Amino acid sequence: MDPARRRFLRLSGIAAAGAIAGCSTETGTDTPGQGDGDGGSTPTATATPASGGAEFDFGGWLSDTSNYDGTTADMRGSGSVTIEVGAEANGGGFGFAPPAVWVDPGTDVTWEWTGNGGAHNVVAESGADFRSGDPASDAGTTFSQPFEDPTTVTYFCNPHRGMGMKGAIVVGDPDGAATATPGGQEYGFQAATFDAYWYSLYNMSTNIAMSGNGVPFPLNDQMAELQSRRMPAMLEHAGVERPPVSNPNLSLASFTEGDPSFAQEPVLEDDSGRPDASTLAWNRSDSSLVVSPSSVGWTHLKGVTWAKNFQNHFDLLPGEMAPKFRAQLLATLAQVGVNAAILVGGSRENGALTHGDSFEFLSEYHPSEGRIVDETRRPHHHSAMLWFLSDLNSLAQNDWFGYVNPQPLIPKEAGAEAVFDPPVGIQEITDGVAQATMDLFDASEVASMESTRSVGQMLGAVGYYGPQAGSDEARSAAADYATALADVIADNLAGNGRVENGADNQAATQGIVAQGLLWASQFDEVDRTDTADDVVGYMLDELWDADAGTFISGTDASTYAITARDAGDITGGLNAADAVLGRSGVQERFATFFNQTFNRGRLQRAERPPSRSEDAEFPLPLPAAAGGEFGQAAVYNSEIEYDAGADEWSVTDPRFRTAEALYLANQDIWVGNWGGDFYQGRGVPGESDTPE
Template sequence: MDRRTMLRLGGIALATSVAGCSGSSPDTGGETDEPTDTATPEPTDTATPTPGSSGDAPPGADVLGGPDDLQSGASIRAATLDSDQGAGQFVFTPAVVWVEAGTTLTWSIEGAAHSVTAYHRDNDRPHRVPEDAPAFDSGVLEAGNSFEHTFDTPGVHDYYCTPHESLGMVGLVVVEEATGPGAAPVEGVSGTAGSNLSTLLGKLPSGDGGDGDGGSSAYGWEQATFDSYWYSLYNMSTNIAMSANGVLFPHNEQQQQAFEERFPKMLEAADQERPPVKNPNLNMAPFTEGDPYFTREPVLAGEDGRPDASTLKWDGSESSGVVSPSSLAWTHLKGVTWAKNFQNHQDLLPGALAALFRSEVLSTLAQIGTVATLVRGGPEGNGALTKNPEENLLLVSGFRPGDGTVVDDTPRPHHHAAMLWFLSDLTSLAHGGWFGYENPEPLIPPEKVQKLTDGMGKTVMNAFSPADVASRSTRDLGTMLGAIGWYGTHAGDDQLASEAAEYANALTGEVEANLAGNGMVEGGTENQAATQGAIGQGLLWASKVDGVDHAAAADVLGYMRESLWDEEAGTFATGEGDSTYRITARDAGDITGGLNAADAVLGTNGVKEQFATFFDRTFNRGRLQRAERPPSRDEGAEFTLPLPPAAGGEFGQAAVYNGAVEYDTAAEEWSVADRRFYTEEALYLANQDIWIGSWGGQFYQGRGVPGTNDTPK
């Protein structure tokens, strides 16, 4: 079994395709639009791929004809595949058809109800057909029917299936030439549909809507946020669920028995016969760093293709074996975010995904991590990361569960900020009733979670003066501002919320004291763009607390977006005049957070386009994301790993972030500078990835703003 196959099998557990069905559109009728009640016709000879077409591509990614091979007729299947062996379960095949003007095409409806609907303003969708072309819409047709439409207007006509657009069921008809709105980079079509349209555009000749390799000419906001959604999922799932990536906390027979009793009850509560992953280990702590290479191939459980998590391991000799507050906090904050994601949309997600069960697993992991590190789990019965548990919640910076030793007892502001951010989000989950799951009862009652959160908030405000935070790094001011802003909206009473606002204003004062006239923040990290992003997002999220101002944020983010943006490289310079840009996973997280805040809170023009370019160049082409696309078709696979279209390259054994990449401005080349995996940095970035994204499907209709709500709006 090669590395690609291993990743594809791992995708059985990781894949969380977001599904949604919209209502049907009215039948527009017309002489050239003819739905019929006839039986589904067999594909004709004209639908058989001809020499020069990509007839060996999987359904949903196949092309019929070409610029020099225009068809005079064809039959297209609107198909429901028995298994995910193509570009998706619901596909148009051929997905791209080149025809002569005046050609009538026939769609046969198979396996489920589908529609054939143009991306046309008259259909209340983005206009992606030639300007003079009429709208076409079959309405939703049951299996066994067919639909015809005659194409007279030259150019690219993009279309979709109304019930399955969110699952990426789209197609292209190219009439004589690849021109017009349908050949332009995709804007306004989100999620899988937008991503798949871009992939199909990449099959057009270079310069006509795509560059043939998924490049940036057809890569926009929808593609970048959709890819960031998946990258976030991989870095969370690979780290926690699949690879048992972590180190065991010491546990006794009583804890083991509690786990054995809890797990089947979780399945029962979720109405699930068995977990999608066999033998997941819920007693893990994420290590601070390691080398993400699998040491063995996954063993599948029987014929259902479920991976056995106990057989998919990292190279333990390369693991630090050390847990930090940040590695744990960012990992479980990501888990809580995904738990809410699964729970809030479980009715829209495929049943095989076991969304409610996954919510329970992730929320349980978060509770276990909290109990072990803050309540009990240390060598003396204290929380493993607590320094003086009888006095406060001051945290050590490094603990090795393997031998129960503290390896770094110096409290640091950024670790406490990460833990405060996580606990604040855990509080909202607990007060929401753990999704109604109390089996037999929560590991931590909501009132205990609130007490821990308030305790961490008070510890932060008492232990780290704003001047002390600034003296270590102004970048940490940004992280602390974001954390205190999130806490201020979840504080246990009005007095604590008021104290959080006062502390946030004092932090803001330190920012202003280190602010140059051009908006540059002094005293930060080596990557100036990351410092600007951290401060900018921190100011804006903190302003969600009553009485906190974000007046400096526009100048701070303006300096990042204007003075540090390298248009030719498509990424941010580490400083004005630098010839080599080194970007770590944390740097990318801070920059992403700054762009998210500029767009979501300030409404700054041009942010979406800038983020799309930055993401494509730095994550995809620069290889900050360490991923490899498997073959798009595997006859024996129930599911294929849905890696984003632009993922690929040599760093493909694990879908996680590299430690750092570099861009050489003289050579105009990217290189991977650090291949190690740093949990606290990677999972921080994974959180930013989901916050900026379109949350994985068009039914989300945008995203929530930290400090305001938990539900995208």
């Protein structure tokens, strides 16, 4: 097995409940263009070098590309050059051939698809700006790009970049061409969303299947019986022999916080890199041991988004990834979590997090002691659960994974009896939580109970619920509630777009309010697009520190404190501004913010190989070097701080706070991988309800 393939397999195993980096979900209609060369008097070079090979320094760009032998095919003297897409490399049809070529200025390079290896595309990394379109799989598809000036170009395939499907082109005299050092290139939207993909995956998979920082699944005999039936059935349905991780620490409800340090040295089971997840557990003595609606809601929403992501590109993922099994497992855990949290997991024959037989949520519950820690009803907990349940409802109702299943367990065969009593459907639960939320929290009082930030989050949740409402009456009530919430924002809006009475971090308030207004504006009756534009405009124009490359906490702040939740709010606002408003410059702003805050500032604690270039401007430590006896998990720190006077970042709270981290992980995946082409619909309500 070649080293690049082994690294890929190891990574696919470590990502216990997630996806491999390098697999795009977008398979839209923008197919690569056709070449315009007619093959007449202009000579065309193919995959055979015209005059031997040359050696160039690509800065390690092709170090994990298995068909690159260190030489560059000399294609000079040809007016056009053809490169195969889907050539045999990296363990399958996952290569460009030749992977590196040397051409004259004025040469047209055409990429031609072989039809092998699934869907591919061609995207520039450095030295040029081109993109073939969405991934395509048809043999004979072509994409052409002229190269007029001396340069060195690096490029990749979106869906299979993580497998080493990359290439390079030297144009003209190498002495006049820039050396290809991707890590030294400007950090752009492609790179930022690529890293956002990875960090989102790390936080989700660690929290759901590795850390043990939650209520374990199975918890009782009934769940054990469910597991004994469902696991073999899911493996058979997915066509795989065993789960990709041994001894997983599956969690049906995440604790509110924990210390993300491994309790022992991690162990890989065999040469395939299949990890023994029991060695990746955290020390439970440092966990809160309590659950909240937000820790449950944001965690399982992340699982649902990944399950949907898998569904939309089962055919692109290699079999050893077991994507269909993972999708079913994530959805099953989400459903079991709903049963425990809302229906039957409490000490009084009710849900662990509900008041009596209502859909009103308490704030904290201690599962092992069967004790309510905090019975207060809070808006942000309700909005977190409503956001999650709305997405889960679309998963249950719309034939994902080949199942039609409105009952509270996914997946199960249509017509099968419910596993738990009472057999309340997901639609009923979702509508019930929405109605309880609107009854409990008068729109005019949400800001005074918490802040205008919570109003923004509630707007986003209600906007997400709109397409999932079970009746016209329920949808109309939600639209009225969204209108009332938007009016609260208008009452707290300064003339310049600044939202008053928000969070300590003003940029976070602006971001989540802008996103909430845009998500709620998906109702025909609610159009606050202009207000959202003003709100995000204030964030971009008044709260951006160009020297620091991040957003300031407030107009008078010299030290910027940024929590994981703050970063999620800001990311949500930037995503909405780009995906819905189409504001220019937002992608560049996000890239700079992400690189400075997540990478340089260490909001992301650590990474896993080989997710980022070794030549990255701000490399993060690998877990073994991230601190502690055996290293720390690759998850988000809770809070970081920037000192503008000293131009220095520091980690001020290294705890893992589940709700904040997984909320940010959801916002990260909605931004989209590799330039916004990853997550279907960018998180806009109703855009990811049915499989593509």
